[in-house]
Amino acid sequence: MRIFVFLFLALSFAGVSAASETEPSVGDLLREADQVRTSDLARFDALLHDLDALAESATAIERERVRLLQAHRLITRGRSEEAVVVLRDVIAEPAGAANKFLAGSMLANTHAITRRFELALHALDAMLAGQSDVEDKDILHRGLLVAAIVYNQVGEFRLGLHYAERVLDDTPLGRSRCAAENLVHEARNGLKERVDVARAMESVQVCEAEREPILAGFSRTYVAEMLAEDGKLEDAVALLEGYLSVVERAGYPLLIGQYHAMLAEHRMKLGDIEAAEQHARHAVSSTSSLASALPLVVAYRTLYEVAEHRQDPELALATYRLYAQADKAHFNDVKSREMAYQVVRHQTQQQAQQIELLNERNTVLELQQRVTEQRAQNTGLIVMLLVVLLASIGFWAYRTKRVQMRLRRMAEVDMLTGIGNRHHFTQRAERALAQCARAGEDAVLVMFDLDHFKLINDRFGHAAGDCALRHVAAACVPLCRPVDCFGRLGGEEFGILLPGCDLATGRRLAEDCIARFAEIHTADCGHVFEVTASFGVTNSAVSGYDLTRMLSHADRALYRAKRGGRNRVCVFETSLDAVALSLASAAMPTGDGADPDAAGVDAWKQGVAVG
Template sequence: MFASRCCAVLVMLLLGLSTANAAQRTDFAQALREADAIRTSDAARFSALVLELKTVEEEATPAQRQYLQLLEAYRLLARGQVSDSVGVLDKLLGSKDMEIALRVRASALLVNTYALSRDFTAGLKQIDRTTALLDQVKDKAIRHQAMIAAAILYNQVGQFGLGMRNAEAVQEDEPGSRFLCMAAQLKTEASLGLDKTLPDEDYNKAIHLCESIGEPIMANLTRSYLAKKWFSEGKPNAAIELLEEHLGEVEATRYPYLIGEFNSLIAKFRLAGGDLALAERHAHAAIKQGIGFPSTKPLVTAYRVLYSIAEIQEKPYDALMYYKRYAEADKIYLDEVKAREMAYQLVQHETQAQAQEIELLNKQNEVLQLQQRVNEQKAQSSRLLILLLVVLVGSISYWAFKTKRVQMSLKRMAETDALTSICNRHHFNQQSTHTLAHAARQGEDVALVMFDLDHFKSINDRFGHDTGDWVLKRVSEHCLAFCRRVDHLGRIGGEEFAILLSGCDLRGAKRVADDCRVRIASIDTQPSGHSFLITASFGVTASSLSGYDLAKLLSHADKALYRSKREGRNRVSTFDGDVQPWTQLQVVAAGDPTAHGMATPEVASDRPFRNLIS
């Protein structure tokens, strides 16, 4: 009510009820400053003030209208109208007569806007443009705003070291309370990104600082980090209580990402505690906030919760539907994470190229100056010098190109199986170990599928090794079709393969293995010049059974693969914790007509389980 009255009085003043033109401009400038002061602490009142000011902006000076354009960009961004905000800022930055302080603020806001629109390449380039202007700005608050914007984007693209550096630079420059709050929140976020363990006191200090100045968004972002920490420490009830206590405050901010984050975390924690009804309700609430933002982590978490609930309730149709949505959202999210990293690398390379180009131009200028002095003495010497430089630059370029090609070729040879063009055993182990470590930190499911071609030695003996190589290539091509970008397929033995599936539980891995088995059995062998059947035996395990140690996953999957061999081949078996090794005595007991007191050719060649970790 009080805010409405203030707006009404302000509008009356701006509409010209004050008799003096100078007084109108003073009121307009005061209203701009008031709106700017509350734009993050009171979003509703800020939006109302900006809209009212826009109705009377013809009364303002050109500089005041530019200031109002900046506030309008803030308003649009807060409402999620990201592309509209970019349009306003581009137009504003195109003005030639804008004050440097306002230009830096607009440029810093454009950095944030590009971050929200996922145009990280443009955002990183805008950081460079903003940084180039900072030396001309005397107002510390504006410099701090630009550094905070840079820290936000660097954290988003995974460059947490740069994010930490900018946040600490703000803290050391004696900022105002608002920027001190933002720097504390960003420093906490960067610390988590760098896998630094922080005490609860650091989180609470940042929360209380932001609360004390009326900044609920930053305070509650830090609360979400604290809740994740508590959940990982085995304190789910404390984490749920913290989030639910402040959910109403978060919803009042109207910030979609933060609302989605709180609801998705509550849903995940409630599911872990067995409260399916509340977990489902909060998951749907998170999805509602994710509409229009398909690449956010809260959306992935919410769909995973709904998928798990449907499985628990034995609703296969709903489980399949939510799993598809989860897989799609997870793929989009992972692709975006990669795109953020690539955006930073791209901008870095472009910056380095520009620096090298400038350096090259400087060198060329020096050469020209030397050439001019030499020309004054002797024209012939000048021509010889130019020729020498051309030969030198050409030689350097040629050998640099050759060296790069050799490096790339060696890298490919070191990582790729020469026959099948998939990961070799060493590279598969490296990639899988990295993925498992990440999954262990995040608490995500990982599954391992191992398979071995049946009677492969018989194929080599009957049709020759060329046909055997043809089989290995076709099997690799067919199985690669089932792998996502985050999965790893590797040839770990002669005819033995393994697939590490990220974000996949035992049931999903078994489905993938069975699809691979069917696809392998359907391979048409006529192009090889011979007609025969290709089959494979599969063993499957998951982190829920075997943990996140690659050696143990491989060992357990191998034991499950033994069972597939023992039970007739061309089948999928899952590790159940009680699988016995395949021995020669069991071969005879099973009545294998090829045994005669010893293992079959393929078992003899690859069994028992070998050291698969190089």
């Protein structure tokens, strides 16, 4: 899955300015500032200074547009926190619906750029609530495109597709159409739907006409993917190599890395080992500072395949470790964005329930007032109404408590296995480690990963794989004490933290788990197969009381167990794992390929543009 992001800064204030301009000099300066804000920063700064001097003669709407331009300048300078303050002030007391909508879209975009996706989604909800009040179609289109970008970022591709197609259905012009077409292709790609090649090529032409080489470059990658899926690898390679120089001139590292990574993958399949290696190394050089970028994963995987093809086990091991690290970083990044949406959705549901409860309470209070007024007339009626009142309060309190307990369980329990999820495991483990550190007690972390789990899914189906995960969890639960922390960390990976235990105890528990897994009968899963796992064990005496460090050390030991033949226990050993780590570090690209602004570019691409 590839996430498409672009810098969406064109707010087009000119259309609004023409509609409400009261003093030509201020309006002219606003229009010129809007035109040069991305092409001539020196002139843009001078225009902002002139607009500040004319603030007293400007209308309220014009002064707000000046503040939005100032916020835009703060964002381009990397001063996002200051820009957020300005945008929130505009939203709090807007002089017009269009300004409030623009400020909301910029706020959502700014939060996404800084990787605060929960805040971005909250800002997006507030912005979309006012879309019916926006009359300018171009401003409305840009806000809807920001919504499509953010929803694609958090993995809600259905919503992203919905808002992008809403823009296209409204016959947008120029850059908005180019951006909307790219967002549609990205959403369909994320939904695993086939991209329309003819439509993608048409969007390339639209973006080229608008002088948007980066957006056009992404559209070509969708075409190349479809050609590769159809078995036309040579056509895909020809398309990518034909425009590689254009993409490299555009200077966007993530797009350059994407082209080289795809070329490396396709060249490898065509048997051109030298070209595959060359493109893979170019991809690593372009995206090495973007730790969670998908092109980096593809490039390291190709380099690993090249080493395997050349029968170089030492290089293959080093590149495989780099591939595994990049793949894990990419997976964690995707999941963190998806989790942000789930958290916001749950918060919204809880707020709606709280509002409903408050409405009920207001109703009850009105009934109380009526009862008080009728008390002198009918005492029996008062008693009856009080009973109704108490019953209503009790019912809603009971219902609210049930909802809260259900939401808490959803937040803490892995619904497939019934044990703690990664978030709950992390919270409990960190508290337990802090207590052990204060008491001077030892603690052991056991991590294990099911062997050949993908083969089980591929051969017997995901239902059989889910059944195996439930069996594994059930087998481990009796071995854990109430104070132990047991959770599913993700996929087929589990973790057990044993406070107050030494390394030998952790190893014995891991060996007991292996024995219990050997006794698992999978007939009720619909198929009979063997369930085994590889274990990595470390303790606080070696790794300290930091959970992240312990997980890292246990993970290294686990990978050593995998490499050692699986279905075994490996204890973290500083000397062995440090050597493996140094080999992986030595293989990382350094020197001229590093880009000091790569982190900002990553935020630009993977966050969302300022809107």
